[in-house]
Amino acid sequence: MRKTTGEAAGRGGWLVPALVLLVLILVVLSLALGPVRLSLGEAAAALVADRGGASLIVREIRLPRALLAVMIGAVFGLAGGALQGLLRNPLAEPSVFGASQSAALGAVVVLYFGIAEVYSALLPVAAIAGAFLSVALVVLAAGPRAGTVLLVLAGLVISSLAGAATALAISLSPNPFAVTEIVFWLMGSLEDRTMRHVALAAPFAAVAVTMLLACGGGLRALALGEDAAASLGVDLRRLRLLVVAGSAVGVGASVAVAGSIGFVGLVAPHLVRPLVGHDPKRALLPSALAGAALLTAADCVVRLVPSTTEVKLGVLTALVGVPFFLWIILRRRAELAEMPA
Amino acid sequence: MSAGTPSAHSLTAQDLAVSLAGRAILSEVDCALHPGELLALLGPNGAGKTTLVRALAGLLPPAAGQVRLGGRDLAALGRHERARAIAYLPQGGTVAWPLPVKAVVALGRLPHGAEPDALAPGDHAAVARAMRATDIEALAERSVLALSGGERARVLLARALAVEAGVLLCDEPVATLDPQHQLAVMDVLKAEARQGRAVAVVMHDLALAARFADRIAILKGGRLVAQGAPREVLTRAGVAHAFAVEALVEERDDGLLVLPWRLPR
Numbered sequence: 001m002r003k004t005t006g007e008a009a010g011r012g013g014w015l016v017p018a019l020v021l022l023v024l025i026l027v028v029l030s031l032a033l034g035p036v037r038l039s040l041g042e043a044a045a046a047l048v049a050d051r052g053g054a055s056l057i058v059r060e061i062r063l064p065r066a067l068l069a070v071m072i073g074a075v076f077g078l079a080g081g082a083l084q085g086l087l088r089n090p091l092a093e094p095s096v097f098g099a100s101q102s103a104a105l106g107a108v109v110v111l112y113f114g115i116a117e118v119y120s121a122l123l124p125v126a127a128i129a130g131a132f133l134s135v136a137l138v139v140l141a142a143g144p145r146a147g148t149v150l151l152v153l154a155g156l157v158i159s160s161l162a163g164a165a166t167a168l169a170i171s172l173s174p175n176p177f178a179v180t181e182i183v184f185w186l187m188g189s190l191e192d193r194t195m196r197h198v199a200l201a202a203p204f205a206a207v208a209v210t211m212l213l214a215c216g217g218g219l220r221a222l223a224l225g226e227d228a229a230a231s232l233g234v235d236l237r238r239l240r241l242l243v244v245a246g247s248a249v250g251v252g253a254s255v256a257v258a259g260s261i262g263f264v265g266l267v268a269p270h271l272v273r274p275l276v277g278h279d280p281k282r283a284l285l286p287s288a289l290a291g292a293a294l295l296t297a298a299d300c301v302v303r304l305v306p307s308t309t310e311v312k313l314g315v316l317t318a319l320v321g322v323p324f325f326l327w328i329i330l331r332r333r334a335e336l337a338e339m340p341a
Numbered sequence: 342m343s344a345g346t347p348s349a350h351s352l353t354a355q356d357l358a359v360s361l362a363g364r365a366i367l368s369e370v371d372c373a374l375h376p377g378e379l380l381a382l383l384g385p386n387g388a389g390k391t392t393l394v395r396a397l398a399g400l401l402p403p404a405a406g407q408v409r410l411g412g413r414d415l416a417a418l419g420r421h422e423r424a425r426a427i428a429y430l431p432q433g434g435t436v437a438w439p440l441p442v443k444a445v446v447a448l449g450r451l452p453h454g455a456e457p458d459a460l461a462p463g464d465h466a467a468v469a470r471a472m473r474a475t476d477i478e479a480l481a482e483r484s485v486l487a488l489s490g491g492e493r494a495r496v497l498l499a500r501a502l503a504v505e506a507g508v509l510l511c512d513e514p515v516a517t518l519d520p521q522h523q524l525a526v527m528d529v530l531k532a533e534a535r536q537g538r539a540v541a542v543v544m545h546d547l548a549l550a551a552r553f554a555d556r557i558a559i560l561k562g563g564r565l566v567a568q569g570a571p572r573e574v575l576t577r578a579g580v581a582h583a584f585a586v587e588a589l590v591e592e593r594d595d596g597l598l599v600l601p602w603r604l605p606r
Contacts, residue, residue, distance in 0.1 A: 230400050279444065
């Protein structure tokens with residue numbers, strides 16, 4: 001029998017239930033928001049019982065959107081937490097690595113050649129391949145002592161390259177209508193998604209979450225550095241592969257159905273880490289839940305902004321995420337300057 | 342045998358060679374580390390001391406020869422078994438996150454399958470012993486990033502002690518400490534050896550090595566150039582040959598005094 005120390009239960013034991021509750025509330029809010037305004041009670045009732053038109057709207061139009069926001073937010077939050085733990089760097093995040101852009105490139109190539117219409121499962125596969133390449137390249141380039149400068153530069157190079165290649169694909173496209181489609185899709189949105197999108201992304205998201213949650217113990221030991229972690233019995237190669245592949249599968253599948261949505265994976269782990277005593281393992285699940293809450297909330301906000309066309313979700317997360325990124329850099333400037341490049 | 346002292350085995354390097362990025366760092370190293378002894382690994386900068394302890398810890402594959410733990414090839418040991426048998430303290434270690442000191446020390450229990458945030462009583466006791474030995478009990482709840490360099494070095498040593506492995510390998514554990522804590526840490530390592538552990542320490546301080554080590558091994562240019570009791574190895578001629586300095590060597594009632602004094606004229 002293991003005796004759980006009181007302080008462990010006291011410190012952050014409430015966090016997971018609280019975050020689950022927050023996500024549920026936001027999901028109901030997300031079901032209530034739209035051109036047809038429903039109260040929270042009406043939305044919940046329309047979901048569980050047949051309420052005619054309201055049920056149709058809630059179940060067919062808004063539920064897929066809410067499910068995708070939870071799923072994608074959780075995947076990004078978890079991937080951010082795992083990558084930050086692996087690289088021992090608070091600025092690591094899939095979109096900082098160019099993973100979203102590279103996944104988008106993979107998806108655009110498939111869209112461009114029209115393969116996606118024939119075989120839809122190829123879209124997430126191509127996006128995952130793009131994401132895997134970029135994350136693996138950045139992790140390799142960063143090396144064992146991932147200096148911030150090197151990380152950010154490697155990420156910048158890869159996202160620029162992916163962005164340029166995507167732009168090339170777009171300008172070569174013979175169909176101007178397809179161009180508009182691709183450009184809007186690149187900005188990232190959950191508008192007009194169906195259960196088909198949920199079914200397409202869900203298996204990949206489940207695989208990603210399983211892989212990333214299995215990394216906790218290794219990430220914990222890695223707080224001491226690679227040599228010390230290896231001396232404690234951590235298989236570093238397996239850990240690296242799990243984090244990189246898990247992030248790529250999750251990010252790729254997310255981008256395939258929702259376009260490029262960044263910075264959730266940067267923000268979510270930062271919000272929960274102080275609440276779990278900065279333990280990289282105990283931060284994982286709360287990071288996923290916080291990511292789900294953040295993205296669901298953001299997807300509610302884009303529907304509340306008065307505008308002719310809906311504000312794109314990816315645009316909003318970047319507008320909030322980039323200043324946050326800067327804030328972390330400023331707050332940790334002294335510390336980051338010491339890190340070897 | 343006091344609580345937490347496992348059965349230790351000898352750790353031996355046989356004709357060991359190690360290459361890093363195609364460059365030979367160590368060659369033909371034969372040395373043994375026995376339970377109950379404190380071995381000081383000395384040598385000029387770049388002699389291969391860190392590479393040798395990493396290879397002894399099983400973290401670097403030998404290019405030739407082998408490292409054996411109690412007669413078994415280290416490379417054939419499982420990762421977890423090796424982690425329970427050999428504790429390793431890297432040089433100048435840092436901690437990535439502002440973890441509480443106690444949580445850092447508790448990481449030493451990972452090889453025993455412990456969850457650092459829900460320690461079993463046995464793991465708890467091991468962490469408490471390690472913190473008492475290194476005199477960091479008062480820091481238990483402090484963030485490890487808020488500590489002075491000397492305090493952090495002791496916390497990381499406590500992390501390695503908490504493994505309670507039969508073999509303890511420390512890479513420059515006293516380099517950043519003030520004189521009082523240098524002596525305190527050497528006392529701790531000596532006590533670990535007296536409890537039956539095999540302890541090897543990489544260091545630069547000849548005075549501390551002469552005073553505390555049971556045996557001394559000197560590396561130079563990737564080869565062992567001397568090995569034996571401090572009195573046999575740290576002679577004026579021995580120091581001059583290994584380090585190219587003139588040393589004061591004095592036999593005192595309470596030990597051997599060796600002090601690097603000046604460059605040879």
